[in-house]
Amino acid sequence: MxxxxxxxxxxxxxxxxxxxxxxxxxxxxxxxxxxxxxxxxxxxxxxxxxxxxxxxxxxxxxxxxxxxxxxxxxxxxxxxxxxxxxxxxxxxxxxxxxAAKPKRVAILASREDHCLLDLLWRNRRGELDMSVVMVISNHPDLADQVRPFGVPFLHVPAHKDIRAEAETRKLELLRGNVDLVVLARYMQVLTPRFLGEIGCPLINIHHSFLPAFVGEAPYRKAKERGVKLVGATAHYVTEELDEGPIIEQDVVRVDHRHGVDDLRRLGADVERVVLSRAVLWHCEDRVVRHGNQTIVF
Amino acid sequence: MxxxxxxxxxxxxxxxxxxxxxxxxxxxxxxxxxxxxxxxxxxxxxxxxxxxxxxxxxxxxxxxxxxxxxxxxxxxxxxxxxxxxxxxxxxxxxxxxxAAKPKRVAILASREDHCLLDLLWRNRRGELDMSVVMVISNHPDLADQVRPFGVPFLHVPAHKDIRAEAETRKLELLRGNVDLVVLARYMQVLTPRFLGEIGCPLINIHHSFLPAFVGEAPYRKAKERGVKLVGATAHYVTEELDEGPIIEQDVVRVDHRHGVDDLRRLGADVERVVLSRAVLWHCEDRVVRHGNQTIVF
Amino acid sequence: MxxxxxxxxxxxxxxxxxxxxxxxxxxxxxxxxxxxxxxxxxxxxxxxxxxxxxxxxxxxxxxxxxxxxxxxxxxxxxxxxxxxxxxxxxxxxxxxxxAAKPKRVAILASREDHCLLDLLWRNRRGELDMSVVMVISNHPDLADQVRPFGVPFLHVPAHKDIRAEAETRKLELLRGNVDLVVLARYMQVLTPRFLGEIGCPLINIHHSFLPAFVGEAPYRKAKERGVKLVGATAHYVTEELDEGPIIEQDVVRVDHRHGVDDLRRLGADVERVVLSRAVLWHCEDRVVRHGNQTIVF
Amino acid sequence: MxxxxxxxxxxxxxxxxxxxxxxxxxxxxxxxxxxxxxxxxxxxxxxxxxxxxxxxxxxxxxxxxxxxxxxxxxxxxxxxxxxxxxxxxxxxxxxxxxAAKPKRVAILASREDHCLLDLLWRNRRGELDMSVVMVISNHPDLADQVRPFGVPFLHVPAHKDIRAEAETRKLELLRGNVDLVVLARYMQVLTPRFLGEIGCPLINIHHSFLPAFVGEAPYRKAKERGVKLVGATAHYVTEELDEGPIIEQDVVRVDHRHGVDDLRRLGADVERVVLSRAVLWHCEDRVVRHGNQTIVF
The missing domain is CATH 3.30.70.260 (ACT domain)
Structure with a gap:
């Protein structure tokens, strides 16, 4: 349930x-x-x-x-x-x-489509209280899936060697134009400089039940530890990776028969629903940050 | 979860x-x-x-x-x-x-102990905001389990042929002495006359996810229908059997390997937790009845 | 969870x-x-x-x-x-x-897109073990959403007055061409004749926790009854409406603040996940029918 | 659910x-x-x-x-x-x-009663496939609650200064007499020597969703981190504290309104149900250890 x-x-x-x-x-x-x-x-x-x-x-x-x-x-x-x-x-x-003025939202994604598409689809159905003004990705792969929703897709290549230029480009696109940035399985690190200059909150989805399995490859770590549940965590982004105020979490039951790929597949379902709840609640002004915690009304 | x-x-x-x-x-x-x-x-x-x-x-x-x-x-x-x-x-x-004046509560039970004992035990731990003033049962079986909690156990035999006398006896014991009556798997029908004269609300636990499987033997019916979840429902008692305002419900996952006895065993866990939540919320003045529905603050 | x-x-x-x-x-x-x-x-x-x-x-x-x-x-x-x-x-x-020969599947839909799109997405991601050979709808609305998946979309108008012709048309399209028909919130009655001639199993998603709220408008009925959970049921289609063998069920928690539209929105999430599980399990040959029940291995 | x-x-x-x-x-x-x-x-x-x-x-x-x-x-x-x-x-x-020879089990407890009593209740109801041969506690408090179940209660004081003598005393009582030791919120460290000599498996209940919040005071840490779920983990005991093979886990939803005491109260319900499942499965020979993981058939 x-x-x-x-x-x-x-x-x-x-x-x-x-x-x-x-x-x-x-x-x-x-x-x-x-x-x-x-x-x-x-x-x-x-x-x-x-x-x-x-x-x-x-x-x-x-x-x-x-x-x-x-x-x-x-x-x-x-x-x-x-x-x-x-x-x-x-x-x-x-x-x-x-309430008549929905928040302007940008979604950042990489190659994984499940969180991104779920947000776009829910928004088209009128379930989310937001206006998606652009999708930015460091890969061109998802352009054909995004544009039919009537949302601009912008390809901004990003990797370690061009991080500064890539962030500058993103800041030019975002600053002043959006009220919220959603990281929908965006796989690039964002620097303190970027977070300092963006001027609006960012929500990230982490693919584990934080604080368990911080950092990379949480599903692999979960398999190795033999846990019986895997989960996802939506949180505000702060300078400390995976340490920001948690907005929402949920889990799914797994067992010994599930390989890492199964965990990834089952976890994806949790990720998309947890992220969409967090975004909805933020857009409806339900979330108050208090230190490293959130109050969700 | x-x-x-x-x-x-x-x-x-x-x-x-x-x-x-x-x-x-x-x-x-x-x-x-x-x-x-x-x-x-x-x-x-x-x-x-x-x-x-x-x-x-x-x-x-x-x-x-x-x-x-x-x-x-x-x-x-x-x-x-x-x-x-x-x-x-x-x-x-x-x-x-x-808040300093906990509600006076009577619990009615028959032979099943799980709901009754869970309420008494939670109350001893200080989890429930009530004072249990008596336990009434139509069977003597549970006396030895109830009395160590310091709660009077009263055996009031009840069956179809002596229903009127039995209800009169219960009304003498309860009327004016309690603010709430909890039916903890009490297996006797209560007549409209009893409900009219008792003078306080009654909470019952039904062993199915209402409105599925009203009436008798819900776990057997659930097995026959091949459902994948069984549940329990705590509700206020009204003259219509199993039709009163629902306070709380929950379910548990089952599958083809579970026989009726397994459903009963797994369902018992849901029953006791659902009933204890409903009783707690009532005792904390969280529940407002509105027609056939409840608002639980 | x-x-x-x-x-x-x-x-x-x-x-x-x-x-x-x-x-x-x-x-x-x-x-x-x-x-x-x-x-x-x-x-x-x-x-x-x-x-x-x-x-x-x-x-x-x-x-x-x-x-x-x-x-x-x-x-x-x-x-x-x-x-x-x-x-x-x-x-x-x-x-x-x-395992190397995935089942050939047709999806029947009406106007609601959530179950249909979720099946198509998951299949594109490689999560479902099937080949979707066509989508048939009695409304033209969803054509633009289906065709980008590379799946033929066929508009077969259907209503009470042309039921026989419409079913004949569908039988011509389906018979011999598919191993499974999925009703993804398809809102037309299928007659015993159709079920007798189709020659393959059909899976339906009902938008309630069966056997609660059979028939029409289950979310409205759920609101009126004041339940604290709403659910969905995937089952094989038989001649008795909403009575076929249940493959999978799940529920979501609701409360007094949710209107019928909220139940519909929250229920949609359960419907799509329950249906996709049932379809996956069927396509992997996990489901055995036994009388009116299923064994899901 | x-x-x-x-x-x-x-x-x-x-x-x-x-x-x-x-x-x-x-x-x-x-x-x-x-x-x-x-x-x-x-x-x-x-x-x-x-x-x-x-x-x-x-x-x-x-x-x-x-x-x-x-x-x-x-x-x-x-x-x-x-x-x-x-x-x-x-x-x-x-x-x-x-199957006719139930495992002989000893339960070790300290002052908390919820896990201990739940095991004893379930066993009296015939839900668990075990024979409880003794309860050992480092505090005398729970004697009156244990003995009515017909189970011997043994008070073996234990603290840092007398650890060796206390463990010797426990080994004398347990070795050869039991097939399983259950730590039902037993708050004393067990040394490698004890684990080496006991000659049977031990199951512990940890009051968090491991690997989150290892060590002491997990509910306090959970409150500070602002998590939206708290959980419990039953695992086999190994020399590495909180690192043994996980048998079962579950979680409960919490929010900003819950203080540390609320987490403790809500978590206790999860702890007792998770521990009782793990004990049942072990006693039914369902659990196979494989490295640091378990297969639960």
Missing amino acids: TTGGFPSTTSLPVKDIGRLLLRCDDRPGLVASISSFLSEAGANIISLDQHSTAQTGGTFMQRTIFHMPGLSAARDEMERAFSDRVAGKFGMDFQLTE | TTGGFPSTTSLPVKDIGRLLLRCDDRPGLVASISSFLSEAGANIISLDQHSTAQTGGTFMQRTIFHMPGLSAARDEMERAFSDRVAGKFGMDFQLTE | TTGGFPSTTSLPVKDIGRLLLRCDDRPGLVASISSFLSEAGANIISLDQHSTAQTGGTFMQRTIFHMPGLSAARDEMERAFSDRVAGKFGMDFQLTE | TTGGFPSTTSLPVKDIGRLLLRCDDRPGLVASISSFLSEAGANIISLDQHSTAQTGGTFMQRTIFHMPGLSAARDEMERAFSDRVAGKFGMDFQLTE
Whole structure:
């Protein structure tokens, strides 16, 4: 059995729907202040989730979905007012987005097609709340499979010897143009310089249940260790390889009859579903990073 | 993989912790009104979950956990004030409970021990938020296993010919003394009269994935149909057998090699975990009934 | 967690690999007779699975994978010899196939693309042991998605008023040309006449955990009943709708927040993985029908 | 969903049922030789599973369950004959056991009761194929819970300063008296000397999904790493801590709301079910060790 995860807001009307994501030190009166602000602004709360990292004295995080007629026109003023009247007072980080404006996403891939195609196909079905603006690959192989989805495919060769130029080329393509980069089994290392300059979050899929089998060839290592489950992990990319905040994980049962190729095949199913959940949740503003962990509302 | 379900509040301090569960027609301003009331009453919201059955015009339900110094002394006055200032205005049903006052629970069992023992054992470990005030069985067999837990075991014989007297005896024991009755594989039919007079909710465990295999001998029927999964369902008891609101379900994988006895053995593991989750969630005031469905916060 | 199922023989060399599937009344000496025959024929057993429906007096089924140099040339003679020297003696049904000859498969679909595309993708990746010789749909919508896979797409309109002609057309296309028909969310009823004349097995995917929610609109019914899991069932098609032998089932967890559209979206993921497992297992000669049940080796 | 695992032979009649477990270099004719021997000895094969680690040139392992009238009387002679006529010829390791003779098992525990009690419950219900001959603990706490099961409870204090004496005492109690030692959350290190002298296999339950979070405090480490699943691993004990051959693993879903205590509580459910599966499979002679891996038939 898989866990289905969250209801998708993609099946709801998006007009006039806003999302307010915020974080601050916990203290009494936060929910009342925020909900009173929204109520006075003419917004009706559709759903509200909050989390505190401790019963007292922790960090408070909240995600609120609300309906407000005329949101698009009023959004900037609302943001200013919230900043002045609520966020400033409580020292809040916050983010106010409109459901009607899907995130602009680039997907980076290499030769493996399963994660890439699954994202494109789900997006075409309307399951993911994003606009895929380009696919970049260091191999030309998948062009014919990507372009029928109406998405530009860009071949940017990359290997150890031309890493700097390749990253420069990718930065030119991506910077300012996307809100999220998804690494769909992209097999090139990204340098700290790239991560520092990209200006948006990156989500990666690792083909093991982290922290087991970090690094290369996790299915081979899993076979050697004789594990009875293999898994996949979607996480935000940080400078430490395979150490970023985990968004989602899942596993599949295997046994002694499965060779490394079988693990790879069975694992691929887990990879694509885990990555697509993580991307959906990110695009719906469900994920809050807190240190090396995530809160997924 | 099982789904772990919710964090248990049983691992938290319970002093001064209150739970407010409510339901009303949805309309703007509800969250603000409720959270403002709590804030003004000196209560700090620890967690808040809400659900609307429709984006507009549906039923609104909310569960709020709050911390308020001196709650025990102030509870009755708080309830009155909430009724006057909030609940009345919005036509709310609500319920205000204290985490420090666990529900009084009776368990009814027959000969099967797995669900009964698992509940008693989890409760001894402090995993369930309840006080088991008695076990009633229509067979004497399990007395020696129950009494070491410090729980009274009462043998009330019951079969078709003495149903009325048996139910009268059970009603004398239970009515007013318990907040919840758990049927832990209790194999006697309960009449509408009993359900009408008991005065508290009942939770039953059915040994199939409802609505598949209603009625008797579900594992035999499952074997005959050749299903690849068998399951269990915990639900509130209503007059319609096996038709009450479902609280929790889970399944286990089986195959052609499993005989009916194997299904029974494997299913028993699912039954005990599904029932214990349902009882925990009920005792923590997480479950709201809505027609023939449940919302589990 | 999903169950990965069986190792795929598709990752093994297929040259000289044979599969012997058989069924007869159980009696002593069967395994010895069969394995001695294979040994004397120069075949080395790679894997062997057997099942008896009862400890004594039941039905015996066995699947044997073996390696025999020159199998293709020797196959017909081997079949004759096995029939004479073993099968006749024990009253066996048997089937001798070569791994190097994948089954010829037709897929029937309507408008929904998830099951169809998943089968085509997996087959292109080499995960399924089949040759897709045509896709037939009663709608033209999916032609552009199917043809890039190099598979013929045939539009055969079908509805209640032209059922007989439509079935005749399909029979002309299919009969003798395919070893298996897969109904990938094909939304037309197939008549007993069609099933009688098609001359090969059909596998269907039903979008519920059978026997729960037979018939139409299972996700709507699931929502109304308030279940906590939804599922899918792959089964052989028989004249009784939704009653054929079950090959595989799986489920996904849902809750009160999921609307019918969410159930449909989450269920689609289960449907495609359940169907692809059933098709793979059938194509690898793993499935034996026994009354209304299946043995999956 | 949990995986149910294997059908239990404990629900079958055990009289005259034998189990033959063997391992040798793979070569043609093995299955034929073994099944012919059994057939000639008057044994009827009830079930047979085999596995080769490679298509050719690997290690061959087989588990055969057979029925032979008068097995108990004939067993020693049968063992001799098999050794002479089959095992010697192929260089086989083998083991011939009777289902009617359950393994003698000792359970070592410390203060945690969940794994210990679950084993004792299941065994009382007839689910496990073993005879528990003693429970040894380094704490006296659980005596009152163990003795009502009719099992001797022995308190053998153990800590760093008296490790040698404590191990000597345990060896005196165990050596020759048990066929298996189960560490049911036993929190003392066992030295290489102890492992060398005990003369029977040991099964341990580790409270993480190995190889993630080896060593101490895995639930705390899991919380810090922000994983979305926690698990448990049952493995044979070797001199390398947490490195022995894995018999079974499973996981449970967790999220940001779960504190370390919640992980411990949810993990305990996984631990007890994983350990009980591993013990059952070992007691039914299903598990073959092969290097650092296990084959579970």
